[in-house]
Amino acid sequence: MEEDIRIYVEEAPGQRREIIAPTDMGLSLMEVLKASGYDIMATCGGMALCATCHVEVLAGPALFEPNDDELDMLETLPVVHPGSRLSCQIRLTPQTDGLVVRLAPTGA
Amino acid sequence: MPNVISTDICIVGAGPVGLFAVFEAGLLKLRCHVVDALPQPGGQLSEIYPKKPIYDIPGFPEILAGDLVTNLMKQIEPFHPTFTLGERVERFAKLDDGSFQLYTTDGTEIQCKAVAIAGGLGSFEPRKPAVENLEQFEGGKGVHYMVRDPEHFRDQKIVIAGGGDSALDWTNFLANVAADVTLVHRGTTFRGAADSAEKVKTLAEAGKIKLVLSSNVTHLHGNGKLAEVTITGNDGTAETMPLDHFIPLFGLTPKLGPIGEWGLELTDDAIVVDTLDYSTSLPGVFAIGDINTYPGKLKLILCGFHEAALMCQGAFKYIYPDKKYTLKYTTVNGVPTL
Numbered sequence: 001m002e003e004d005i006r007i008y009v010e011e012a013p014g015q016r017r018e019i020i021a022p023t024d025m026g027l028s029l030m031e032v033l034k035a036s037g038y039d040i041m042a043t044c045g046g047m048a049l050c051a052t053c054h055v056e057v058l059a060g061p062a063l064f065e066p067n068d069d070e071l072d073m074l075e076t077l078p079v080v081h082p083g084s085r086l087s088c089q090i091r092l093t094p095q096t097d098g099l100v101v102r103l104a105p106t107g108a
Numbered sequence: 109m110p111n112v113i114s115t116d117i118c119i120v121g122a123g124p125v126g127l128f129a130v131f132e133a134g135l136l137k138l139r140c141h142v143v144d145a146l147p148q149p150g151g152q153l154s155e156i157y158p159k160k161p162i163y164d165i166p167g168f169p170e171i172l173a174g175d176l177v178t179n180l181m182k183q184i185e186p187f188h189p190t191f192t193l194g195e196r197v198e199r200f201a202k203l204d205d206g207s208f209q210l211y212t213t214d215g216t217e218i219q220c221k222a223v224a225i226a227g228g229l230g231s232f233e234p235r236k237p238a239v240e241n242l243e244q245f246e247g248g249k250g251v252h253y254m255v256r257d258p259e260h261f262r263d264q265k266i267v268i269a270g271g272g273d274s275a276l277d278w279t280n281f282l283a284n285v286a287a288d289v290t291l292v293h294r295g296t297t298f299r300g301a302a303d304s305a306e307k308v309k310t311l312a313e314a315g316k317i318k319l320v321l322s323s324n325v326t327h328l329h330g331n332g333k334l335a336e337v338t339i340t341g342n343d344g345t346a347e348t349m350p351l352d353h354f355i356p357l358f359g360l361t362p363k364l365g366p367i368g369e370w371g372l373e374l375t376d377d378a379i380v381v382d383t384l385d386y387s388t389s390l391p392g393v394f395a396i397g398d399i400n401t402y403p404g405k406l407k408l409i410l411c412g413f414h415e416a417a418l419m420c421q422g423a424f425k426y427i428y429p430d431k432k433y434t435l436k437y438t439t440v441n442g443v444p445t446l
Contacts, residue, residue: 043361050229075299105238
């Protein structure tokens, strides 16, 4: 039985909301954020095709490198940050415990 | 001479669910016309992931998305559906007799007795960068989200923004057409095709184009027509230069598009339907597949197939309120025909 992990969403500077997420259901960060009530379109359903689940990783454990599909999609965005990722491509595992993210503005 | 088509059900969207709706309608002897903005049938399956295997189509342990589309096209062939591909439905009107008229971007007119919207993600539209005053210069005033006719830019001063393949390709192409080309990219490297990126660098070194890296277009200026652009570097330095046209090329993103303006009840850009027959808030208009929403909605192809079958029952009742219909099994009636 794998354990639940904690991820944090920075909703405003210095204001972080803790979210408890299971790691035994193969969920992506996008799915957990959506289920937690965040206004994420995730139009393409998680295929790295729409970038509507764009987040900025602020702190936490080192993540695996984005794959080509994700990098190609990030490349087309008008605004990215050093920690920009598509949350649909981040699979939640015990190794992602403590991740801190900020949601990108809609459409960016 | 406008192209006018007459049919029973006009299906908006030629994805898997729209295609299977042709089959279910055919069993009820209803004819279908299918419209899609993409130039080929299959929707996302053909356009985005034709080589991806799908594992949750009943009866197919594994099937490539492209093969599923090929099979669906074969399955609906006996019902002789007609298609308008590469045109987007822009407007629609409900007539006093309960029938509908739909008009596409290219002027095709479709007269039908019921409408089934199977629009999936919507249509793919250009992603707009966050630039002040951007919308003020749309519609022929200097901002273009795609290059329709390169000649439009002959001997003009243009600024292109973006770092993907289309930004690179158009920079290379327009370097020989426009008077002056500047490419602005927020990064320092390009992930696009290596030879296009190389060509851009060569043109920049030869002084044929201006390449501005680590920068973004941040402001547009002009009185009714675009005149100047401000480019701000990641280090905060800003430069303003004159131009005739600004072409931001940041890829495509799915948008609900004109369907959102047809007066149907929406929630979060999805069409609200009654699961009895997938009817929308406007009688005679139905919505199936990823574009609709209802309690418990799952965006799955197999759910869309089910929705298509029930939708056709509702469409039949709408078109022939006095006719009785009894369900027929394909095993009883053999190869289906219209």
